[in-house]
Amino acid sequence: MSTHPPSPAHFDFIVIGGGSGGYAAARTAHALGLSVAVIDGAEELAGLCILRGCMPSKTLIESADRNLSIRRAAEFGLQAQAQGADIRAIRDRKRTLIADFASYRQKQLEDGRFALYRGFASFIDPHTVEVQPRDDSATFQVTGKTFCIATGSVPSVPPIPGLAETGFWTSDDVLDTDTLPESFAVLGGGAIALEMAHYLEGVGRKVTVIQRSDQFFSGLDPECSAVIEKAYTHRGITCHLGTSIHKVTAGEGDGKKHISYRHGDTERTLSVDQILVALGRSAATDGLNLEAAQVGLTKKKITIRPTMQSSQPHIFAAGDVCSPLDVVHIAIQQGEIAARNAHRLIQGQPVEEEMDYRLLLFGVFSHPQVAAVGASETDLKEAGTPYVSASYPFDDHGKSMCMGETEGFVKMLAHRQTGEILGATCVGPHATELIHEVVIAMHYRAKVQEFMMIPHYHPTLSEIWTYPAEECAEAVIPGECEPDIRPDLSPGSGAQC
Template identity: 30%
Template sequence: MAQESYDVIVIGSGPGGYTAAARAAEHGLKAVCIEKSPRLGGVCLNVGCIPSKALLDSSEHFEYTRTKLAEHGVNVNDVTFDLTRMMSRKDAIVENLTGQVRRLLNNRKVEIVHGAARLIAADRVEVLMENVSRILSAKYILLAAGSEPVNVPGLVFDGKYIVTSTEALAFDRVPKHLVIVGGGYIGLELGTVWRRLGAKVTVIEMLPEIASTLDRQIGRTLQRLLEKQGMSFHLGTRASQAQVIGETVWVTLETEDKSATIECDKLLVAVGRKPLTTGLGLEDVGVKTDARSGQIVVDAAYCTTIPNIYAIGDLIAGPMLAHKASAEARAAVDGFAGLYSEVNYDALPAVVYTWPEAASVGLTEEQLKAREIPYKTGNFPFNGVGRALCLGEKEGFVKMLAHAKTDRLLGVHIIGPRASELIAECTLAMEFGASAEDLARTIHAHPTLAEGIQEAAWSIIK
C-alpha cells in the first residue's frame, strides 16, 4: 500500500484540531486533518458549545418577551414559541460554522480526510474509510479527538428516555419533567433551556453544591437564582438506577440516610466527559495514559511518551474547554515550527451560560485559602451599576481577588448580565500581570456593565 507523507497529521477537527491544522499551514507545513464524522467541527460545533448557545439565546428571547418586556412598558400578549423553527435555526447556525471550518482549511491548503484514524507507528496513521484504507506518515502527529459523555452504572443510555447532552439538544417536544443527573455547566445550561420552554427541571448532584469549579460564593448565588426561576436541586444525592416503564423513567435517588424514587419523562445524564481515545491505537504504539482519568500523559510541549506524537484539548489534563484546546493547538504547532509558545493556564476563563451568566478567571477564594496565599477581596453588585438597572438586570455581582501585598490580580468571578463578555477584560488584565489598582484606574465608559469591574477593583484598594 502506498504511503502518503505530510509534515503534520492532525486527528480530529474540533476547535483544537482545525486550529492546529490551520496553524501548521500558516507555518508552511504540509498538513492533513482526519475527521471520522461527515461534518467538521467536532463536539463543540456540532453537539456542544454552538448548538447549546443557539438554544440558550432563543429560549432567552422567549422568556424575556414573556416575563420582562412589560416592565419596560412593552405589552405582548399570548407569547408562544415554535420548537421546530427554533431547532432549525440552531441547525442552520451549526451548518454555517462547520462550513466555515471547511473553507478555512481548504483556503489554507490543508487536506481533509474523512475516516477513522488509528496509530500504527510513531510516524504513521492508518485511516479506515468506507471500503478502503490509507496509510499516512508525518514527522508530527497531533491527537485532538475530543471527548465523550461519561457512562454511569445503572443509568444506561437509550437515546430516547435516558439521554446524553447530544439528544437533549434535539428533543422534538418539551419534556414535562426533565431530571438531570449532574449539576455542572452542561446540565445547568440544558436545564435552563428546557425550563424556559415550560419543562419542570430537577437537578441531582452528588456533591453538596452545584457548579463545583466556581468560586463558592458565585455557585451559591447561582443556585439561589436558578431556584428562584423554578429549577429544583437535590444535593448530596446519587442517582443509582433508572428504569423505563412505558414512557416514564423511574429514577432511584440515594442520600446518606435514605432512598427515594422520582419519575420523569426524560433523564439527562450529564456527570462529565472523558477523553475519546477508543480506537486510536494508543496501546499499540506505547502512548501512556493516566490509569484513573484515561487522559493522555504529555509534557510541557504537549508531547506524549512517544516522540513525535502529541496530544491536546480534552485528551489531556485540565478543563474540557474549546478555547483551551485552541490555545494548546497553537502552542504545540508553534513548537513544530521551532518557535516558543505556551498556554497561561492561570488566565484561562470559564463560563456557565445560564441567566444570569457566571464567569471566572484565575483562582477562587477557596483555592487561595487552601494554598495559604494572602489575599484581599472586593465586591460590587450589579444593582449599583447604572447600565444594569437600565437593562432591568439587577442580580449578581463582581468579585475580585488580589494579592494582599502586591495587589496583583489572582482571580475575578462574575455572576450577572453578560458575564461571558465581561470576563475578557479580566482575562487580559491577568495575562499582563495587572494589579487591582491598574483596573480601577483604567477609565471605563459610562454607563456600561464593565463599570462593575472597575468598582470592584476600587473596593479593593480604597
Template identity: 35%
Template sequence: MAEYDFDLIIIGSGAAGLTIASGAAQLGVKVLLIEKEKQMGGDCLHYGCVPSKTLIKCAKVRHQMSKAESYGLPAPKLDPVDFSKISAHIKSVIETIQPHDSPERFESLGAVVRFGIASFTDAHTIALAPQDGGTPEHISGKIIVIAAGSTPSAPPFKGLDQVEYLTNETVFFQQSLPPKLTVIGGGPIAVEMAQSLHRLGSQVTLLQRSANILSKEDADMAEVVEQSLREDGINVITNSSIEEITKDGDQISVHYGTKEHPAQKVTSDNLLVALGRTPSVHALNLENAGVEFSKKGIPVDEKMRTNVPHIYAVGDITGKYQFTHAAGYEGGIVIANAVFKMPRKADYTLIPWVTYCDPELASIGYNEKRAKDAEIEYTVRTEEFASNDRALAENQPEGKLKLLQDNKGRVIGVQIVGIHAGELINEWVAILGGKVKLSTLAGAIHPYPTLGEINKKVAGSILSEKVFSPFTRKVLRTLFKYRGKA
C-alpha cells in the same frame, strides 16, 4: 532519514486540530487533517458551544417575554413552544458557521483533508479506515497530533443502559420538548440545559450529588445561580445519590436518596445525563504507538507532548481543561514546539471560563477554593451588581464581582456572577494577562452607564483606601494647612 508521507498528521478537526492545521499549512508544512465525522468543526460547532448558546438565547428571549410586566409592558400571550422550529433554528446557525470549518477552506490553505477513522499501527503510521468500513489505508507522519476530543460520559448507574436518554449530542435536535425532564448533573452543561429547557416549557428536576451546583466554583457564587434556577421553578435537589433508573411504559424514573430522605424517586418523560465527558482514547489503538493513556485521557507535558516525543495531544482528549478556547491555545503551543521548534510551555494560570446560565458565572485565575488548595494567603474584595446603574436599568441587579489579592496586593483571580459576566471577564483577561496596574483600571474612563463600570469600581475601592487614608489627610494638612476633618 526516513521518508514520511506527511510532515504532520492531525487526528480531529475540532478547535485544536483546526488551529494547528491552519497555522502549519500556511507555514509550508505538509499537513494531513483527519476527521472521523462527516463534517469538520468538532463538538463545539455541532454539539457544544454553538448549539447550546443558540438554545440559551432562544430560552432567554422567551423568558424575557414572560417577564414583560416587570418592565412596565403588557403581558403577551405566549403559545407553547414548537421545539422542532428551535431545532431548525439551531441547525441553521450551525450551517451558517460550517463554511468557516470546511474542507475547501483548509485545503485552500495547503492542508490535505481526509474523512475516516484513524488508529495507530505504529508510532509513525496511521491506519485510515473509510467511514463505510472499507479497507484501511496506511499513512505515515513525521509528527502526529492527537486532537480526537471526547464523548459524553455514561455513568454506571443501575438501569441506565436500559433506557434512552439525552446528552449534549442529542438534546438540541429533538422534535418536541419533554413535558417533564430530569437532569442528572450539576456542572455547566447540566445547569445551562436545565434552565433553558425549563424556560421553554419543560418541568425540570435537577439532581446534583454535591452540596452545590457548579461545584468547582466558590459556593457563594454558585448559590446566586442556584437561587435563579429555583426562582425560575426548577426543582434543584442537591446531595443526592442515584440508586437506580427504571422505565415504566413511556416514563423514566430516577430512584435516589438524600440524607434526610433515603428512598425517593422522580418520574419524567425523558432524562438528560450531563455528568462530564470521557476522552476518546480507546479507538485509536494508542498502545501500538507506545503512547500512555488512561480513561482520564492522554497525559502530556507542558509542551503538549505525550511520552512519545513526536506525538502530541491537545484538547479534550488530554482530560485537562475541556474548553474550546483552551484547545485553541494548546494548538498554538504545538505550532511553537512542533513547527518552529521553539520551546513554549502551556500556562493555564489565567485561563478564563464561563457558564452561560442566567445570570452568567465567569472566572479567571484563582477562586477561593483553588487559592486554599494552593495554600495561597489572600484577601477578598466584592462589588454588587445592585450598585451598578446599568444593571438596575436592565432590571437584573443579581450577582456580584469578587476579586482576590495575594498578601503582596497582586490580583490573583476574579469571579463574576451576574448579567453578561462572560463579557465583563474579558477586561480582566487583558488586565491580568498584560499585568496592568489597578490604578490604570481605576483611572480609565468607562462610558456611563455600562456594566463594565463594576470592574473600574472594584479597582477604585481598593485604591481609595490608600488615597483617602489618615496618613494622606495628615500629609495634606501639614503641607497645605487644610482645616477639614482630620
C-alpha cells in the same frame, strides 16, 4: 479530500481530528511550511464546538433568553404574554446557522492545504497510523515525523443501574430535536447541565436538576452555586444537590421514567418524561491504540507537558482530549503551540514554547450567567499565595437594577503585596462578556491600583468591577515582596477553574 493516500504517504505533521484544536494545529503547521495531513472520521466535518457544542447550544439559549424577557414583560410596564415555544422553528434556526458555520470549516479543511482523510486512525507504532476509511474501503497506513491528537470528547454516561435499559438523552439529543417532552430530570451540575436546564425551563418545560455534589460548579467558589440555586429555584426549577442515585426504572404504561435517589436524609422517587444525562464529557481516546505509540494517559485524557507534548515527544495533543478545561479557545491555543513546537522539533531546535494557563477562562450561559478567569481563592490558598479579595453585588448596582437583573456578584482577587490581579469571578447579567475586562487587565499584569483608575462610563454593567478593585487596592500592603508565588494551573496540578 482524499480517501487513499498519495505515494509515499509520509508527512511532517499528522493531525488526528479536524475540530477547532485540530484545524488550528493544521493551519499553523502549514503556514510554517510543513506537509500536513488531517484524519477525521466524524460523520460531519467541523468539530464539537460548531456541530454539537458552543454554537448550537447558544443558539437555542438565545430563544430561551427572549422567552424569559417576554414572561417578565409586565414588570417593565409592557403588555406581552408568552404564547409557548415552537421547538421545530428553534431547531430549524439552529440548523441554518450551524450549516453555515460548518460549511465554512469544511471548505477550510478541503481547500488543498492539507491531505484530508475521512476515516478513523489507530496507531501501529509511534510513527505510523492505520486509517479505516468511513466508506469501509480498504485500510491504509500513513507515517509522520510528528503528530497532534485532537479527537475531542464524548458525553460521559454514569453506570447507574437501569439507566441504559430505560433510555436517556444527552445534550446532542436536545440540540437537534423538533419536539420536547414536558418534564426532564437533568443529571449533573456543571456547565452543560445548567445551560440545558436553563434552555428547557426557558421554553416552558418542567425541570428538576439532580447533582451528586453539594454544590454546582465544584471547581468554583461556593457562592456561585448558591446564586444559581436560588435563581433557578425562583424560576421553578427544582434543584436537588448532595444526592445519590440508586436506580432508574421504566414506568408501566405511562411512558414515564422513574429515578430513585437519596437527597440528604430523604429517599425520593422522581417521575419524568425524559432523563437528560449532562455529567460532562470524557476524552475520546478509545480506538486510537495509544499503547502502540507509547502515549500515556491520566484516566482517559492524554498526559501532556506545557509544550503540548505527550509522553512520546514527537506526539502532541490539543483540545478536550488532553486539556484541563474543555473550552474552544484553549483548544485553539494548544493546537497552535503544538504545531509551532512540532516545527521546532523537526528543525532540531529547542521545544520551548509552553501553554500559559494563567488566564484560564471559563463561562456558562446559564441565567444568570457565570464566568471566571485565573485563580480561585482555593487555588491561592493551596499555593500559599498572599492575596486580598473583594466582591460587590449586582442588587446594589445601578445599571443592573434598571435592567431588573440583580442576581449575582463580582469578585476580584489580587496579590496582597503587589496588587497584581490574580483572578476574578462574575455571576450575573452578561457575565461571559463582563469577564473579558479583567482578562485584558490580567493579560497585561495590571494591578488593582491601576485598574481602579480606569474610567468607566455610567451607568454601565462594566463599572461594577471598579468597586472590588478599589476595595482590594485599599487592602494591598506594599513592602518587601516574597518570591512571586503563583498557583499552578497546569494539567495534573489539581487546580481547577
